[in-house]
Amino acid sequence: MPSIIIDGRTIQCREGIPVLRAALEAGMDIPHYCYHPGLSIVASCRLCLMEMKAPDPKTREPVWSPKLIPSCQTPVKDGMEVRFNSEGVWNNQQHVMEYYLLNHPLDCPVCDKAGECHLQDYTEDYGPATSRMVEEKHKNPKKDIGPNTLLYADRCVMCTRCVRFTREVSGDAQLAVVDRGNRAEIDVFPGEPLDNPLQGNVVDLCPVGALLDKGFLFKQRVWELRSRDSVCPGCARGCTTHIDYSETSGQIKRIRPRFNEKVNHWWMCDEGRFGWTHVHNRQRLSQPRLRDPGAERQLRWEELPALLTQRFGAAAKADRGTGTAVVLSPHLACEEAWLLAKFMRKIAPQATLVGGYLPVTGQDQKFPAGFVILSEKAPNRRGIERIITAAGGPQMRWDEFISAAGAGRFSAAYVTGGYPASWVSASAAAALARVGLLVMHDLFTSALTDAAAIVLPASTWAEREGCFVNVDGLVQAFERAIPPLEGVKTEGQFFAELAGESGLYRARKIREKMSAQLAEFGSPFVPAKEPAHAH
Numbered sequence: 001m002p003s004i005i006i007d008g009r010t011i012q013c014r015e016g017i018p019v020l021r022a023a024l025e026a027g028m029d030i031p032h033y034c035y036h037p038g039l040s041i042v043a044s045c046r047l048c049l050m051e052m053k054a055p056d057p058k059t060r061e062p063v064w065s066p067k068l069i070p071s072c073q074t075p076v077k078d079g080m081e082v083r084f085n086s087e088g089v090w091n092n093q094q095h096v097m098e099y100y101l102l103n104h105p106l107d108c109p110v111c112d113k114a115g116e117c118h119l120q121d122y123t124e125d126y127g128p129a130t131s132r133m134v135e136e137k138h139k140n141p142k143k144d145i146g147p148n149t150l151l152y153a154d155r156c157v158m159c160t161r162c163v164r165f166t167r168e169v170s171g172d173a174q175l176a177v178v179d180r181g182n183r184a185e186i187d188v189f190p191g192e193p194l195d196n197p198l199q200g201n202v203v204d205l206c207p208v209g210a211l212l213d214k215g216f217l218f219k220q221r222v223w224e225l226r227s228r229d230s231v232c233p234g235c236a237r238g239c240t241t242h243i244d245y246s247e248t249s250g251q252i253k254r255i256r257p258r259f260n261e262k263v264n265h266w267w268m269c270d271e272g273r274f275g276w277t278h279v280h281n282r283q284r285l286s287q288p289r290l291r292d293p294g295a296e297r298q299l300r301w302e303e304l305p306a307l308l309t310q311r312f313g314a315a316a317k318a319d320r321g322t323g324t325a326v327v328l329s330p331h332l333a334c335e336e337a338w339l340l341a342k343f344m345r346k347i348a349p350q351a352t353l354v355g356g357y358l359p360v361t362g363q364d365q366k367f368p369a370g371f372v373i374l375s376e377k378a379p380n381r382r383g384i385e386r387i388i389t390a391a392g393g394p395q396m397r398w399d400e401f402i403s404a405a406g407a408g409r410f411s412a413a414y415v416t417g418g419y420p421a422s423w424v425s426a427s428a429a430a431a432l433a434r435v436g437l438l439v440m441h442d443l444f445t446s447a448l449t450d451a452a453a454i455v456l457p458a459s460t461w462a463e464r465e466g467c468f469v470n471v472d473g474l475v476q477a478f479e480r481a482i483p484p485l486e487g488v489k490t491e492g493q494f495f496a497e498l499a500g501e502s503g504l505y506r507a508r509k510i511r512e513k514m515s516a517q518l519a520e521f522g523s524p525f526v527p528a529k530e531p532a533h534a535h
Contacts, residue, residue, distance in 0.1 A: 238470025333466025
């Protein structure tokens with residue numbers, strides 16, 4: 001590994017990376033706008049300039065270069081010495097910041113970026129304390145540039161991150177720099193909105209408040225948000241994310257990508273970014289219910305373990321368990337599926353374990369930088385398959401199960417759902433209506449909940465903790481962000497009680513028990529964190 005000296009400090013760094021990246025990885029706070037490790041380097045913002053020692057052309061002795069050099073564009077070389085703590089560098093930073101502030105509006109009190117804005121931060125740290133500008137500031141109009149994004153061009157610092165993203169990552173070049181010199185600005189092409197499947201990333205990339213998410217606009221100050229590490233349930237890719245939520249309201253406010261070098265890097269698709277509104281849908285199920293012939297009543301969670309044990313036990317005794325099934329949805333966490341399978345195997349050792357319905361939409365979408373949106377719209381098929389295989393005994397696919405149920409083979413079935421949208425086909429509903437004891441555990445009413453003897457309300461992934469296994473077999477844990485809907489018990493807690501586990505459900509403790517048989521669950525993959533001062 002190369003060894004370089006930055007401000008008198010010797011650091012080890014990776015071969016070939018820019019000096020700026022090496023400094024950031026060493027924990028140094030170097031101001032920058034245009035540089036991003038996932039995009040090409042343009043060295044246009046001029047904030048990261050440094051002094052570097054180089055051989056004097058006459059004496060060949062190392063001397064400090066007379067001109068400042070962009071650290072984002074200079075690769076590390078073993079033995080090189082640079083400095084950011086010098087009067088020349090500080091003067092440059094102050095003058096560059098003064099230039100950025102010339103026409104920048106004082107919108108901080110109403111700007112959504114306030115609190116995480118690098119113009120605010122750098123003005124505080126490097127910029128001038130007062131403005132010498134006496135002329136009226138130039139104001140660009142605010143524009144609606146797409147279904148999810150607004151452009152406030154008067155806040156733009158022309159870092160061109162968004163432009164490079166649409167060229168290099170999404171591949172559609174929907175954003176461009178128009179005009180030249182001091183008239184240059186970011187814009188879309190006439191009649192062409194910013195609507196590509198990855199467009200939400202340009203809001204994350206923008207270091208100031210120029211590009212804004214319509215859905216988050218004026219919803220919450222960022223310093224009032226709390227964040228939890230999660231995994232996107234939108235498809236089998238398993239992009240890692242941050243769920244930003246309000247502790248006061250218990251509601252999700254936005255979802256952002258979390259860096260993961262093995263999966264999504266710095267990006268996520270709009271389907272995952274905006275696909276959480278079902279979490280707060282008022283039509284969600286919220287109370288367990290029992291339907292006996294001629295009567296229907298609300299159940300208490302406390303009476304359910306005994307009731308389910310008694311009824312499934314009776315069904316298993318009547319047919320030696322061969323007519324009993326449990327459907328493990330690919331929206332269940334691995335820990336939850338393991339607990340439910342454990343419960344069912346205890347009551348009915350010959351019960352059939354079924355992999356739940358797998359939604360597939362269209363074709364995989366591939367983008368120039370390697371990002372992929374998968375057509376398989378379920379986060380944990382691989383994990384469910386591992387749980388079912390490890391449990392042994394009779395097993396079925398969803399289509400096989402529906403055919404068998406339609407033929408009258410099953411007298412009792414526990415079906416888990418958790419899908420964000422309607423998923424039950426008419427043929428599946430008709431087949432499962434023939435099951436004598438049908439327990440439906442789902443988010444919303446459907447033909448299956450109408451036919452079920454017992455209906456249980458489910459919780460969403462944002463209200464639970466556990467792990468998913470993605471399409472590449474990577475085990476990734478996610479945290480609970482918000483409390484479940486009032487009246488709803490999380491699947492993990494409920495299944496733990498069914499399986500005879502004592503105490504409060506903790507996914508980590510269940511994984512420790514699972515790892516005795518399934519070693520991969522002993523240590524889920526944890527992505528490396530980006531440097532603290534990188535953005």
